[in-house]
Amino acid sequence: MKRTIKWALIAGLIMVVSSCKKFLDEQSITKLDENKVYADLDLVETSLKGIYANWKAVRTDEQGTIMMMGTDEIQQGAYQMKSDAQKGGLDRYDANLNSTLTYNANQWNIRWPLVNEAAKIIRGLGKDSLTAGTKEASLYGEACFVRGFVDFELAMYWGEIPIRDLDREAELGDRRQPLNDVWKFILDDLTKAATYCPTTNDPGRATLGAAWAMLGKAYMAAPVSTGLRDFTKASQCFEKMMSNYSLVPYKDLWDYSKANSAEAILEFQFGPVSPNNNKIQFQIGSRAVQSFFGDGCYYSGYDKIVPTVHAYETVANGGVWEDGDLRKDESIRYDFTYYGVTPTLQNLTWEDLGNDYDELMPHIKKYEDFRTDSHSDEKINNMWNSGKNIPILRLGDIKLCYAECLNEIGKTPDAVNVVNEVRTRAWGGVLPEDKKWKTMSQDAFRTNIMEERIRELFAEDWRRIDLIRTGKFVELVKARNKWTKQSGTIQDYNTIFPIPDTEMKLNSDIGPEDQNPGYN
Structure with a gap:
């Protein structure tokens, strides 16, 4: 606990919400001359641990749910949509989704300090030649991984972004750069990470396996217009790391006593005690359950996000789930009975939601943490303290990515075989003949x-990126997200978010004329 608090305090020193330009101007968290900082690898380690501690904030509490909203697998709960019209814009894609939307700005702002601190480490350690396997090279590789990963997200969500190469600051300034240059930069960072990251590392930190996995994802996701999308290179990246991991029973992925399993490539490390709790249950649980049983029921919460009908229904009813797929009941909660008592909506009639009540409709289950329940021996008694690890990269995801690459390079039969490996796990090790994918x-x-990918990765924060990179975003969100469909206002430009108004006001190199088309 003391170590957790220590790194949380260190991390807090670098998280100041402002423009990416201000982040660049801030001194390193050590408050020392940079030449001295990067000559002392213990200080570099301290800085890097602070980055990792802050990176977890991207997947903590409400921040960890924003990018899941507005997709074809997850939407906001009905009461949230009624009570917060601005945030509702993230699902309705109406006029509330604009440059002044705080929720959009927070997602932009929370990522830039990570990029900037990583950039400082990269500049500090990259001045001399590096030898793979040394501590200096490993720290450099990890910093490249973090910057590459976070830039990957920024570019997927906002398109053209500033490039944080501090050796080229005079040339690049703080301007948004062409997509081709941005994606070359991302690929270069992840290539360096795949060269210098350590083979093994402490849980929650980057390894060679994580670097190869993300480099493959970047080759898959680079916009076609850049000429950098390359499924052959992506498949080769995945081939370099997959054999070092193995699939585990699906239920084990969500068992807090089996964290960092043989399938885990990178997990954010959490626990059920503040300040290391992720608070996700507060966002995904049921308000009807909370009103009946209080905070001591481990699956109570506030319906901030819920599955779309498509993501919780069976194939027979127009959804994704097939009979016998064990992932269904591990991913989604259908039954809210608690120690013999079934809650009702009687305590929530004041909401006056008409036909939109969804507090007892299916909810996200993956992140429920029984340690917070009043019946647990932990005596925590508050679902707010949920603290399961959150998977960032795991083998099930990478196998499906690999299969997708094989299909794109004309090896569809091989791709089918790889998918059947994942599906075999989903049926407990024996895949029925009628559930095997065929030619x-x-x-x-x-x-x-x-x-x-919905079945395997539901609520693991990859869906928005999957929809964007495959060009299916508007089509599938409009068809499957209740609020998007009702609004009818989604447009092609909504595939990416607006540049925050605060960034344009604080960064002299980004003005209204640089805004993404369609937004004001």
Whole structure:
């Protein structure tokens, strides 16, 4: 606990919400001359641990749910949509989704300190030649991984972004750079990470496996317009790391006593005690359950996000779930009975939601943490303290990515075999004949793999990126997200977010004329 508090305090020193330009101007968290900082690898380690501690904030509490909203697998709860019209814009894609939306700005702002501190380490350690396997090279590789990963997200969500190469600051300034340059930079960072990251590392920190996995994802996701999308290179990246991991029973992925399993490539490390709790249950649990049983029921909460009908229904009813798929009940809660008592909506009638009540409709289950329940021996008694690890990269995801690459390079039969490996795990180790994927066309595979990724990766924060990189964002969100469909206002430009108004006011190199098309 003392170590957790120590790193949390260190991390807090670098998290000041402002423009990316201000982040660049801030001194390193050590408050020392940079030449001295990067000559002392213990100080570099301290800085890097602070970065990791802050990186977890991207997946903590409400911040960890924003990018899941507004997709075809997850939408906001009905009461949240009624009570917060501005945040509702993230699902309705109406006029509330604009440059002044605080929720959008927070997602932008929370990532830039990570990029900037990583950039300082990269500049500090990259001045001399590096030898793979040394501590200096490993720290450099980890910093490249963090900057590459976070830039990957920034570019996927906002398009053109500033490039934080401090050796080229005079040349680049703080301007948004062309997508081609941005994605070359991301690929270069992740290539360096795949060269210098350590083979093994402390839980929650980058390894060679994580670097190869993200480099593969970057080659898959680079916009076609850049000429950098390369499924062959992506498949080769995945081939370099997959054999070092193995699939585990799906239920074990969500068992807090089995964290960092043989399948885990990178997990954010949490626990059920503040300040290291992730607070996710507060966002995903049921308000009807909370009103009946209080905070001591481990699956109570406030319906901030819930599954779309498509993501919780069976294939027979127009959804994704097939009979016998064990992932269904591990991912989604359908039954809210608690120690023999079934809650009702009677305590929530004041909401006056008409036909939109969803507090007892299916909810996200993956992150429920029984340690917080009043019946647990932990005596925590508050679901707010949920603290399961959160998977960032794992083998099930990478196998499906690999299969997608094989299909794109004309090896669809091989791709089908890889998907069946994942599906075999989903049926407990024996895949029924009628559930095996058979020979199909390349285009049919593209459709089917997107459904399979919902089954395997529901609520793991990859869906928005999957929809964007495959060009299916508007089509599938409009068809499956209740609030988007009702609003009818989503447009192609909503595929990416607006540049925050605060950034344009604080960064002299980004003005209204640099805004993403369609936004004001």
